[in-house]
Amino acid sequence: MxxxxxxxxxxxxxxxxxxxxxxxxxxxxxxxxxxxxxxxxxxxxxxxxxxxxxxxxxxxxxxxxxxDAVDVRRMEKNRADEKHAFEVCTERIQKHGLDMKLVDVEYTLDRSKILFYFTADGRIDFRELVKDLAGVFRTRIELRQIGVRDESKMLGGLGICGQPFCCSRFLKDFQPVSIKMAKEQGLSLNPTKISGSCGRLMCCLAYEQPAYEYLNRVTPGVGSVVKTPEGEGTVVEVNVIAGSLRVRLEGSTTVFKTFHKSECQYLRGGKRVPQPEEPEPEV
Structure with missing residues (x-):
């Protein structure tokens, strides 16, 4: 340690x-x-x-x-000067006709370097821009290309949930997010409903994924044959969060009943349910 x-x-x-x-x-x-x-x-x-x-x-x-107080005042002055540097750089980008979007500007504490963060669809030849900026600010210039998720983290905003972006509020690192997570959580696969403002899959899909993986493992899936208090039947619908199963009872095509999974015993078909002693993940 x-x-x-x-x-x-x-x-x-x-x-x-x-x-x-x-x-x-x-x-x-x-x-x-x-x-x-x-x-x-x-x-x-x-x-x-x-x-x-x-x-x-x-x-x-x-x-x-x-x-000390001097360092804090210097840091605050740097933050104010970053706004001016942002305006100057934006004007120079337009002057050189570069297809890039400036996102943020940072001074180091000792002002020995300025970092300009930008997004672009591909590689950008910004050598002339760097020379131009160096002539204006008389210090070392560094341009750094970032992704759209980093852009959202820097700029902030409100997500479709009405809350400030998780990435700009508390997320330290971006976790891998896949369309498989949306499928396992039973969400609509409409890109506009599962994508964030950055255009990528929402980071919050990863929050409950361990819980969904566990619940999907221990809950009989659609097509499973189960024994219910009213006889055997086939699972036609599952709500893994509520733990409920909608079952079509054997011998009927119109009688459907809803049971909690604890009332049902898995028999066959669908997917096999692990033993109850399987540990539940921490989420």
Whole structure:
């Protein structure tokens, strides 16, 4: 186990581990650290705690120092100047006729570098744009192409549920999401209903997937023959969340009854149901 603190540099951004050294650091403090992008001022979201060695990306960097009022003011000034840099870059993109969309701009704390994040359908030759921007800002320029999910995370917004985007609120990393998840959860496969504002499958499809996988395994599927309190029958409809089975009773094509799965005994057909002692996953 290794003692670390968790630091993030943007709201709802990914958390990074740093070694606290001899400093007394608590949640809510601001610290100065060295990152791959340069010197950064970050907010401590979790104080000193221990994590397994396997979860640490080596080498683990140590906090340089605690941030003071000057650092905080500099960070706030950088945030204000980023808005101006965004306007300048947008104007230069139009001037050079580049097919790209500027998403966000970031200054490093010491202003030794400006990062411009953009989206584009393909590769962009932005060498002339970099030269132009370097002449304006007189510092190192870095343009970084990102995906549409990262764009939504940076810009934020409201999802179809009426809540702010999960990615801009609390998601640290994007999880793989597949159309198979929508099928197993019984959702409509209409792309407009299962896609987020970014145009990709909604991240929330992955939240309940372990529960659906478990329930689908322990619930008789459509076509299964089960023994009910009123006799044998064939399952014609399943609600895995409620645990209910709609059964067509044997010898009739018109008599349908609904039972809870606990009232039914799986006999054959459809899919086999595991033993009850199979552990339920944590969700």
């Amino acid at each position: 290794t003692k670390v603190i968790s630091v993030r540099f943007k709201q709802a951004g990914k958390q990074y581990y740093f070694a606290p050294g001899e400093l007394e650091i608590v949640k809510g403090d601001h610290v100065i650290v060295e990152t791959a992008r340069g010197t950064e001022c970050g907010e401590v979201v979790q104080g000193v705690h221990e994590v397994p060695d396997a979860s640490i990306v080596k080498p683990l960097k140590t906090v340089t120092r605690m941030a």
